[in-house]
Amino acid sequence: MSNTSTSPFDIEAIRSQFPVLEREVNGRKLVYMDNGATTHKPKAMTNAITSYYETINSNVHRGVHHLSQRATDAFELTREKLRAHINAEHSYEVIFTKGTTDSINTVAWSFGELVKPGDEIIISTLEHHSNIVPWQMLCERKGATLKVIPMDDHGVLDMEAFKALLNEKTVLVAFNHISNALGTINPVKEMTALAHEVDAAVVIDGAQSMPHLNVDVRDLDVDFYAISAHKMYGPTGIGALYGKEEWLNKLPPYQGGGEMIDTVTFEKTTYAGLPHKFEAGTPHIEGVIAWAASIDWLNELGMENISAYEQELLEYGTEALLSVEGLKIHGTAPNKSALFSFNIDGLHHYDIGTLLDQLGIAVRTGHHCTQPLMNRMEVPGTIRASMGLYNTKEEIDTLVAGLNRVIPMLK
Amino acid sequence: MSNTSTSPFDIEAIRSQFPVLEREVNGRKLVYMDNGATTHKPKAMTNAITSYYETINSNVHRGVHHLSQRATDAFELTREKLRAHINAEHSYEVIFTKGTTDSINTVAWSFGELVKPGDEIIISTLEHHSNIVPWQMLCERKGATLKVIPMDDHGVLDMEAFKALLNEKTVLVAFNHISNALGTINPVKEMTALAHEVDAAVVIDGAQSMPHLNVDVRDLDVDFYAISAHKMYGPTGIGALYGKEEWLNKLPPYQGGGEMIDTVTFEKTTYAGLPHKFEAGTPHIEGVIAWAASIDWLNELGMENISAYEQELLEYGTEALLSVEGLKIHGTAPNKSALFSFNIDGLHHYDIGTLLDQLGIAVRTGHHCTQPLMNRMEVPGTIRASMGLYNTKEEIDTLVAGLNRVIPMLK
Amino acid sequence: MSESIAERTDDIVDEFDMFEDWMDKYDHIISLGKELPLIDEQYKVEDNLIKGCQSRVWLHADYDGEKVQFTADSDAIITKGIIALMIRALSDQTPQAIVDADLSFVDQIGLKEHLSPTRANGLVSMIKQMKFYALAFQSKQA
């Protein structure tokens, strides 16, 4: 959390770090508003990839030679940077995974080994499939029961209902920090404290919060926190699972293989200590090392500055979009990230998305991997424009103009 | 398998594609002989990464906008290229994973759901921990028994013993195509046919074969084949699991999340078809797309040409190394890849590796994640010089000269 | 609607050639969607749903022993326009003609290129389903 920068948010300088933002789509300048799916990457990150491969590419941890040493140092440096970024206590509490989905599956499998029939697991209505299906699979495997925290029409979780669900059978509570479909920012610290009252472990899906918020896992006091690099301006194929040391020590390993063992005989295998116990196989070395460049770059901008700028976009965009006739915004929580999920009266989200694409505007349409949430809202899907730190008010104007152009075509 | 190139093997042109080979280590030109751990990358591959991020970076499969379409097309093109490269029947039989370890864990978990107490699983003495530990974990979970094919002193598996182990309780046989510690090339086709006689499924660890051999999964008739991109001149963090359609359909999914579902409600989730059923979460899009560049590049050289050149290195290197006093080569199978695992009489592998590193020569020392194999050979570890397609006879001379320099220092 | 499939698809290609840009093509597709005759409500059932589309598509086929009649609907208007095109090309033809139909016009009018895989897969599913119906009628006949 070296988020002490107070430099003004120079949007042109920022955009110049993203070559892809210069490109045209269908003859128009790209307006990329699908950051909830994945963000673009600053040059510092892609340069770090090339530099890794051209100077120190090597397998890590097991080599006595120079390249392996250099690669291992750089690899472990990212672990330390990520630890600092989320304010974890120990760097070995940071486990590298493929991404949020892999992180959640890791916990669901390993924690699952401690779950007994009749135990209860609580998730929320706001969850992404990646934070639903692993728990369903676990409940089925172990005979546990899945409970769901309801929400109100603004997309705010019902705290009274949550309290009522918690009881001595509750072993785990899992929910996202920010909803990818509605933008709701959940009160993680408060909910975690409630869950801890019944000694339930708390797993947070941080896929959508890491790019937008200053996350402090010790302040939040969560037990696990799942992260994807690609959604926070980092490379694809890499993510992390933060876990409190005591939990990580208690859980059995998930995958078996190289790196994660201490000694192997055909009769008996003993496992390595943290973090290696949970990192079987050759890791995504390039991805880990290049991720550090994204983290450094975010910290130079300052997470607080990013949040503040994006909140401006949220305010501006909400007002601008509501000027469009027949537009309904889904997700109107008072505490919300810069994400607009909406529908146009009588029109199908898919038609809108298709035509906006013709105008170079990239939005996402559909259920956003939150089918139960869509069912709750009684819509088949929404149009989602999710902001990144490089989006501008002018781009929001372009979106609004685009909507005003395509809606009449469809009526 | 477009391995029809017959162009001469222009080693200087090849080396010029690998900027890292130009670098110095400890004041000497790098001699990289740790290809069994990971290979370096041709410029075509790193260029593909940059180009991906700077032109089409986007999440795949779910987007209606242009970038997402382009990224999805490129992503699926790699699947098709890999299918062709290993001659699988359908591209959806190619599942993208983190790498060999992840691939094997996927099978071990999913296949494991079909395993009953008393079932038998056979592996070999030659296995990497990644092809031991997942089966041990499965056996422990399901009450199955692990059997091990013994080998002779050359590092050749004992076929008679293998036949004797096979019986109607055998449900699965797993072994590597090429041993990472000894270089033994196993008779996959013959062993697979034997295993199929008792209806056992065959899982091949192809981590070490893909960079060296022309692999044809249909000719071999294997049921599963596990691959790491980073060992075949591709990016880190990505690999594949080939599986026969009928097996992949039969197995339950491994991880839950986005992409791998058809419909989700809190009550019931149905899974998507192949390959998505086994690809939960945002994949390593950059890695998948850039991997295609490595595959194309290998096919331009021609896998047969690569094998032939490396066999020359094997022959040359074996003779050269045996000229070193007190040197014993571990692994002398008649069918072997260009890999030298050795020890020097009375000296520790670690001392040799450390001093060779001072001379810029990168070899690996230790147990190579094959502790049971080291126990069988009664050595704590070996020095391993594993060749890649860019290694030269001159580099082998440098290694031999290096050994002749450091050995007297240690005596 | 009695010319050969080839004649019909040539017409479609000519028609789309008139449009300068893609917005105009979409405008046309949308109007085709709006003009698509309504499908009988009884056929808008789960069984007639086509998988692989972001929007929902219902496709029904009738066979009088000689020719196949397709009717369809979708909740998205662009998708509906695309089905309208497919119906215009393939409806009121013999099963054999449908099975044998060369559908390269889809590429020619640029639809495949301009549709994302999600959508393109929907189109592919649509074509597959239409040919599948034809094949089924054909084998019933044999």
Place this chain on the structure above:
Amino acid sequence: MSESIAERTDDIVDEFDMFEDWMDKYDHIISLGKELPLIDEQYKVEDNLIKGCQSRVWLHADYDGEKVQFTADSDAIITKGIIALMIRALSDQTPQAIVDADLSFVDQIGLKEHLSPTRANGLVSMIKQMKFYALAFQSKQA
């Protein structure tokens, strides 16, 4: 062997300064390894093994109520040379002195830099283990 730890490590740094290149430094480390007095065979047991080294390291400590004596062995000669250096720095000192010892000489002679993490971790484990023994003796005393 009775100067302070600081004096001894200064000597070591001076000694290593004389070597021009790393091959010579290693030559020196190797000869230190060869000169390391043999550890009593009874102490080469699992319990005295240090984790985190590619080579095996046995470390034993004796305490006479005043000073700690370390003996050690390794199957690799370079590792043995490095332990020899550590013993030269820390053996025959009081527990307090060992616990308080400033071991920056390891960095100064370039050992940490020139050792890969596998090896460096071995060194870190070695130092940890020596300080751990000292701490144990100290608390026994208290």
